[in-house]
Amino acid sequence: MRERFRRISKNAVLGTLCYLLAIPAAFADWEINLTEGVTPISRDTFALHMIIFWVCVVIAVVVFGVIIYSLFTFRRSRGAVPDTSMVHSTKMEIVWTIIPIGILVAMAIPAAESLIKIEDTRSPDLTIKVTGYQWKWHYEYLGDSADQFVKSNFGFFSNIDAASNRARQVDSGVDVYQIEHYLRDVDKRVVVPVNRKVRLLLTSNDVLHAWWVPDLGGKRDAIPGFINEMWFQAEETGVYRGQCAELCGRDHGFMPIVVEVQTEEDFAQWVAQNGGAVGGGPADVPGATGDVVAAAAAAAGGAGSSDAVDIELGFDELMSRGEAAYLTNCSACHQPNGQGLEVGGFPALAGSAIAAGELSVHVDQVLNGKAGTAMASFAYLSDTDIAAIITYERNAWGNDTGDIIQPADIQAAR
Amino acid sequence: MAHTSDRYYIPHGSPWPIVGTVALLLLMFGVASALNGAAIGKFSMLAGAVVLLFMLFGWFGVVIKESVDGIYNQQVDRSFRMGMAWFIASEVMFFAAFFGALFYARQIVLPWLGGESNNFFTNFLLWPGFEGTWPSNGPAEIGGEYKPMGPWGLPAINTAILLSSGVTITIAHHALKAGNRGMLILFLGLTWALGLLFVGLQATEYAHAYHDIADGGLGLTLGSGIYGSTFFMLTGFHGLHVTLGATMLIVIWFRCLKGHFTPENHFGFEGVAWYWHFVDVVWLGLFIFVYWL
């Protein structure tokens, strides 16, 4: 703490200094300016940002200079006598209307140019459909058999990483400085090839979200029922971090995005590993991607175990898998300890009339959600995950029902 | 009696606004609680409505009395006129919000859901096959099958009714200015009668809309997607305004019977007349954009 305060005071001095100098650019490694980023658009935007920033600085210096000069010169204490005849001057007024207009036009031109570039999402090399959920992202790589990288659709969910998630709980007792990339890490990254035009198709499953990785330039909202497009072409390999940028409810602050830009070879390998796990999904079948999504989610979540519903799982396996899936999908609202949250209106599952009561009602609640509340349908999870979660909920936190639910039961209930 | 004061009348203290405030508190608290399913909601709502009525009677009673006593001078009269005019302006903007929603949905949202502009993928991936043409209850066909409301039955009759009520009130106004009491009362009475007739027909139309198609209705409800939403919200709010306007017409009709207005001094009458014309004009907008086009 002491150490931190010392750093703070040092920063405070520096911060004040650069405020006085008003040149954030000079403090680039101080995290006080926009990132230049690694795409043509982010660099364009950065350049534009610096231009408008300097224009404002220059105007400020001139205007503030005049004001400060008059504050010191025309004081009564220095014997200034008011010139009450000075009430207006058409000439001056025309001048200070025309000059700003000129400056604005000069700014508007490069701005319009970059805007036109940004909106040009045509002919991408790779298209990824990104869906916002409360509070995680789903990525679906859209493929077709002719595609150079992705032959068939595959997808996965990307949640906040477990370490950050644990540390960010109120009173977790974890020093967040000990966690690398606190709140900016995920369990599964989006991987894209370097120097390729990647187009994102953004939508949402529930409320508004916004997809934003500063280094890739700009953000765009994910709107339920609509698809927005954006594109980027990363020119350097590396890992780029961002997060959801549109208020989306309680855990809006905990919806990170991590993009890993790889060489084409590495990327191809990654696709083979991840896309391969689903087998040949129905490519080019818009709208009918649900199965792919569910299957891919299972592939991502389950430690290599197949999702074939005819397999019976043991109690321990269900419980351990259920706990993990619970923490990822449900704990944001119902809390890791199953106690729910009074303030958010999120009910406790420990001792709940549903989670410890009639099994079919419980299954129904998870599969169909409850309309008009934050409890959404989780039917997009795999049968195995849902079975595991329900088994876990019915046997954890003193809900000792002893029930065991198998994937087949879930499939039957769908 | 009736001397016109030479200076602006400033009332000194009035209990009515605070009564109105209490009424609003009870009413709003009541409606909100009722929507949340709380039992006291209804009672609070009822109490609020009663207090509100009491306030309206009280407040307008005082103003009418002051007006009849001739406490108001020309300038006060002008204040009332301007106040009424700007109140109507705010009402216009309230309707503008809903008309805006209608135009936005028709001209922008539906075509986009149908894949136009920069929304090719919206249609291709999310709503394949959906054609964004008006009328529509959306790609998921919310509210099920329905038929849109055509313009040439009751709506056209209603248009004629409202337009003629605009004429009758103007005749009444001229009669008032000419000091022709008989004509005034006749045509003002006719105006509110037409207003009530309109409301009645509108109710019939709603009933018809709400019946299932199988029962010979239109299957059209507030829940029929964007078409049902805009249709009922616009016509519904208009209907409320007509009801309010007709009530005000009845009030001033009684005031006419009592001989409250003089050819020179009849702000109460004019205020209501303006309001009635406003309701009329909104209807024309509705008829054209909601029913017809």
Add this chain to the structure above:
Amino acid sequence: MSTTAEAHHDHHDAPSGIKRWIFATNHKDIGTMYLVFSGLMFFTGGAMAMIIRAELFQPGLQFVDPGFFNQMTTMHALVMVFGAVMPALVGLANWMVPLMVGAPDMALPRMNNWSFWILPVAAILLVSTLFMGGGAPASGWTMYPPLVLQTGDAFPFLIFSVHLLGMSSIMGAINIVVTIMNMRAPGMGLLKMPLFVWTWLITAYLLILAMPVLAGAVTMLLTDEYFGTSFFNAAGGGDPVMFQHVFWFFGHPEVYIMILPAFGIVSQIIPTFARKPLFGYDSMVYATASIAFLSFIVWAHHMFTVGMPLAGQLFFMFSTMLIAVPTGVKVFNWTATMWKGSLTFETPMLFAVAFLFLFTIGGFSGLMLGITPADFQYHDTYFVVAHFHYTLVPGAVFGIMAGVYFWLPKWTGHMYNEKLGKLHFWLSAIFVNVTFFPQHFVGLAGMPRRIPDYATQFADFNMISSIGAFVFGASQLLFVYIIWSCVRGGEKASTQVWEGAEGLEWTVPSPAPHHTFEVAPEVR
């Protein structure tokens, strides 16, 4: 003077006791109530801001649940905007507009009372949601669907309180328009009105045109939630973004509603302490009117990231940039007013000068936000938070504070304590910058707004910002003390109060008697 003896025309005393306030029709009493209410709300909203800043003092969650944090953000904004700033400005208008135009009172005194008393009711409905199942609204003050539809029991209370706030504002605005258009003393032509009156006239038009649209927007939310309509639901042919259009059609004029009267106050104060008439009076009026007009065609700059077609984005970018021109005219005119003046720096002038600098900084960041491609990076980050707090706190709020110091002697008949006033000024002016300047940096560096916890690289500037906020907040207690002691006593104020003050309001005694200008003054 007329001597008609009417029982209730007891002109020289105020009615006493509680009835004076709840039955009030006197513009000064109502103005006072508005100002007191606004002060209470300022502290309520400020206390919420303190909770926000306390949680953001360090990374990690220390005090509050994330859901509660969002409630604080939402309520802070609603309370500050609708409870503190707008009522304060209406209160100042109530007090000063009749005095400035030589009217005996507001044009519609009973409605004036109603406009005021609806506010506490709306505030009660709004603040009570903090204690409801599911908590207060947590969807941001912008109330975007579908998120806002997840609000619990608070939802209808939110909607109705917005309706009531709107009603109150509309009635207040109508009253102001009518007073200005109908109650001016003979000889006071439109282009002779003080600028505060002008800016309020234009603001009142904005209110009449904008508030009903907000009412419409939230009504659609209500019916979407409870009556099955599909305005904001794509499945039914609606669009969540449609709400944003309707909201910002109100919302952007709303931000000018909060700043134009402050412009007016500054335009009264600077000439007074420069002892020189306002430079370019006519162009000030035209600039205000142009700002008001433009404010209705720029709304979508709040929603550049929603995926509008290119043409729309270009249109809204250009129109937004245009607003810098009339605003610049104002800044230049104020500067020219000080030029060759004879300046002194009493507290109102200090606040006005700080306004000039800091509002301009807020305006510059606004201009940067208006550049669409750059906004793709800035949007929904602390850069935006910094922008609007610069325009709202050292902008609107400093304007209000300047006005309060300026007119306090006229209201109370006493001078406030100048030393303490200056202390209050310096503490406020320094710490408002400590609070909000670093937010530009974290914003540019990538910290989104509306988050209760953040990645560790943002820690340092957040801590500075929080410290600044605590000191800034604590300094406001001084403000209350100064006002309190000025009401209680102090050096007697003269009629003119300030050496350079000109206008009708400075011709009535201090404190201004309960009734003024019962016989209209002649204006040459």
